[in-house]
Amino acid sequence: MTMLELANINTYYGSAHILHDVSLEIGSGEVVALLGRNGAGKSTTMKSIIGLVRPASGSVRFSGREIGGMPPYEICRNGIGYVPEERRIFSDLTVFENLEVGRRPARSDAPSWTVERLCELFPNLAERRANRGGQLSGGEQQMLTIARTLMGNPKMILLDEPSEGIAPVIVEQMARTIQELKREGLTVLLSEQNLHFAKLVSDRAFIIESGTMRYSGTMAELSDQPDIREKYLAM
């Protein structure tokens, strides 16, 4: 069953045309990687889905409903969680207050999370519950930002460059977390530049370049096509 479907979306920043007729679809329970270089349009695609930027044309359907043009909070309430690249935790708020901001009522069609369950998934957060977000290490902040999004009990989460700028050992931990979320039945779209990491967690991949979708296939297929990797990912 299709969870999310983008059809020919075009997104602009001011007069700059960033996304050109981008289409993709993700099935329920899938983990899909959106690969591409910096500036290729990965983050803009993510922001177009969550509504932080509004596509000028095209359709965004989620669980059979058109969500394109909705404000971010409504899209979130429809069941999409967004984990931004810059983490954007609330540094003046405590860890638990950060989680409180993300809290939404449970829904029948998605895994349901509580502070207790998230503390099991991310043991560090429980230890540091009373610390301010700004006092956490980079890795802990990355965990907190995912936990905060899960508090909204989403059906699907968008992870924007989860491995960017963190230590390899934390990246490995991140991979385990994503695998765990997949087991819970969550649908995941993650944007990545790190192909090694994407391979560890995703079923399928899309490649975006200059705001245009260039490739779609399974992770295994991509591994067999070094020319594609060379051309669009420069690796």
Next chain:
Amino acid sequence: MSFLQVRNLAKSFGGVQAVADVSFDLGKGELLALIGPNGAGKSTCFNLLYGNLRPDSGSVKLDGLELIGLKPRRIWRHGVGRTFQITATYGSMSVVENVQMALISDAGQSIRAYGRASNLHRDKALSLLDLVGMADQADRATNVLAYGDLKRLELAIALAHDPKLMLMDEPTAGMAPRERLALMALTANIVADRGVAVLFTEHDMDVVFEHAHRALVLNRGKLLAEGSVDEVRANAAVQEVYLGGGTTFGEGGA
């Protein structure tokens, strides 16, 4: 005596020891990588070296001259160039004007209230842009440059006053893998040509292992390991706190 001599550098914030007793040396023409987990103190270390923060104790000597206590602009005048993790360029100027500004400042002309700034030092600025392969974009507006080009522009700016030492904070962050290696290759060439000493932080282990001569590993503010990149890579403690199983970079995962 080595060219850059860092001794017992320490800094704490509200009781948290961000950098504790860090000492190292850096010679001319050497590329030294500073790596470690997030929050290990790399940024703090950089800010201490560049005068943005004042250490609680310790000493930083450049060619025998104490840098601690100097403001960033003074440190720059003593021949230290800097690039930033998130590029810091003048968005409302053209590419070549960005380099010209560094040259104008070097010539002590930044408060000159006559004449056109865009006519000063243009030739030297163009030759610096040529060095980093940006000459063809000299007259474009900086705010339309691709990210990788901004990083190269930063390198040209940092080279403007013929620095003896360059501090590069995540020089390749946000670039595509091949661009990363190309930028560091360029840097390595310049280092070799001009005998500049370079200290850089980096998360991309492929870049570090390919180009750094030596590496320092920082963890929880302390120096965990130091040595050639191969030694560091083989170090069990470094693998545990930082590198992990090597599944997420380089040949390990491929």
Next chain:
Amino acid sequence: MGFIVAQLLTGMANASALFLVASGLSIIFGVTRVVNFAHGSFYMLGAFVAYSAMQVLPGFIGFWASILLAGLAVGLIGLIVEVCVLKPIYKSPELYQLVATFGVILVIQDLALLVWGPEDLIGKRAPGFEGVVMILGERVPAYDLVLIAFAVIVLCALWYLFNRTRAGVLVRAATQDREMVSALGVNQSILFTAVFFLGSFLAGIGGAAQLPKGGADLLMDFNILAAVFVVVVIGGMGSIIGAFVAAMLISILQVFGVHLLPQSTLVLMFVVMAVVLVFRPWGLFGREEQAGEHGGAGPPQEPLRELSGRGRLVVAAVIGALALVPVFGGQFGTVLFADVIIFCLFAASLHYILGIGGLVSFGHAAFYGGGAYTAALLVQYAGTPMELALLLAPLGAGFAAMIIGWFCVRLSGVYFAMLTLAFAQVLWSIVFQWTDLTGGDDGILGVWPSQWASDPVVYYYLVLVLGTGGVLLLRAMAHTPFGYALRGARDSALRSEAIGMNVQFIQWMSFVFAGAMAGLAGGLFVFAKGSVFPTELEIAKSFDALIMVFLGGVQSLSGPIAGASVFTLLQDLLSRFEYWRLCLGLLIIAIVILFPGGIAGAGNWMRSRFSRAEVSS
């Protein structure tokens, strides 16, 4: 001892209203990033509404019900302002929002005049607290104690709200990153409106509660604004406890100041602020502002290009047309266009520091009026001839800018804006209060040009030469290394420091230069009118300049010229109506909402549209 305690209590009582208004301002700013300049107006409305309500509602319950009612009414007005004026422009650069809130000030001023009339109103005593309480042998008004308790209760209630309720946590989160909060499912729009209601409510009850002590009048709005900004700067933007402590500190010092040295009160407030800023630039309880977090004048600008041949031709044509004004415009046109040229210079000088330097000054009238008063005082007391006075006017203004700028360039963004406004207000107060020297409200009269320039047409040509000369000098300066260094500091102070530039020094000197140019405009103005009044220094004058710059658009060097011309002609037209403030205010709001790029911005937009059409066709 008793005396000291009594004074302490008086100070604390005075602090009550200040705290309420400042905390409201702080809360609104925190979440919406709007510095609500109309907050003083909300405070004034609170006092007026409560006055009217108390006429109807009797007794003890009526009194407190009136205060609550005033708070709710003002909250509602704030809500309407947020929904109608600010919501459409949240995506515009912050500075347009400030200009819009200034439009709101003008509208409220005239509406209050319409409803309550020009007379000062004296508030009723609070039933049950009319008398005095003896404390250590000193008489302390009972209502003072009520006000102190009131402030403490509000402080505690706010603390509880922000730390113990979900709504409060959401507000604090939105203060840091409102976009992220909305991506986490919180309806940002409702949150903004609610916060605006709360902040306005606080200003309203602040105005209402001080009614028995201070009454209600039409000057309350600007009178409290400078003090509120000082409190917020000292306490730290966004900190409620900071607002409380700073309000107490300022008010208590002021009460003692009055006794020790009556003239010192205003200066005292600023000395305290200066000391705090030197040691803690972000205020006692403030958080350091991240670079570029706010206060920016919009998206990055295009590189400056040398004026093309056609551009030079346009400039020459405009100057030529201005030279012909006395020939075709008659006496009326000559006087009007002398004003236009003077305001063009004033606006261009503000644009230099604001557009090129990215330093948003809200007190630029300090230098315009400073130049005007320098010239007028020289003529009055030293019999200085016009030629020398016109030379010394920019020097006097530049000297003022040197002192004020030294403090201000230590800050950035909204802090810088508020500090410049506060300093301008000090200068205004000095001129207003030092009647012996300046004539106070009566101004200085009889400042006429030298014999040779006494004919309005000759003086017009003098204005034309010096005015356009000043504008061209400002423009040329933008192209020099000094001007580039200033622009560089705006684009990236981090980079400037990293290539060896002394950013603060460059900004300071630029501030002085812009101030001196404003002083030249002020000097020209004083000889054109033959007189000067404190209005040339007041907040409204600073706002005039801001509006001119924003009308014209911040992004282009020609913007302030266009803006000043349109604004001056418009004001000339509107000032014939009785309620011209109302008209002007509504017009400003309409322009800000409809043309967020200003006049020149709209021109550029059209040009780029056409040129793109050419390329694509």
